[in-house]
Amino acid sequence: MKRVGSTTAFIGLFVILVGLHLAAAQKDAPAKESAPDVPDAIAVPSGLEPVLFVHASGSQIYTCQAGADGKFSWTLKAPEADLKDRKDKVIGEHSAGPTWKLKDGSEVTGKAAAHVDSLDSDSIPWLLVNVTNNAGKGQLANVTTIQRVHTHGGKAPGYGCDESHKGDETKSDYKADYYFFAPAK
DSSP: OHHHHHHHHHHHHHHHHHHHHHHHHHHHSOOOOOOOOOOGGGOOOTTEEEEEEEEEEEEEEEEEEEOTTSOEEEEEEEEEEEEEOTTSOEEEEEETTTEEEETTSOEEEEEEEEEEOOSSTTBOOEEEEEEEEEESSSTTTTOOEEEEEEEEEBOOOSSSOSGGGTTOEEEEEEEEEEEEEEEOO
């Protein structure tokens, strides 16, 4: 009988140790991303899953230019932003292209496929972006689609662009969340 009790105690200790090991492994494993709730117009096609979330903080750069109709307006030149992970660590940058480049050596360039107005009327739209080029081996290597959501700021000013300011640049501070999607495994 004593042997049964020590065997039961051993099994109980073993189960506890395995449980602690699994809990530690889950704690160290990166959390699986969840797709943001978005309008259908910028929904990601089926068969894709979110593989990375970043928060961008920086500027939208605009240039004063004449349009085909001869009227001057601020035209987006490029974004210029730091990309931060969920722990607020800078892991890359967002620039002209538009391009997203990570410190792991991977990068993607994309083209806007759809947009919806931001919930904040003073902010740039939410976007669905199709990746047109991938480079490097890293987190962005298999990314095919990007969503820009939760925008704050970034719109061009509604004044100050006329013939006397042709070629002038202005920066508008913005923040946004970007979700990167790749084919589901």
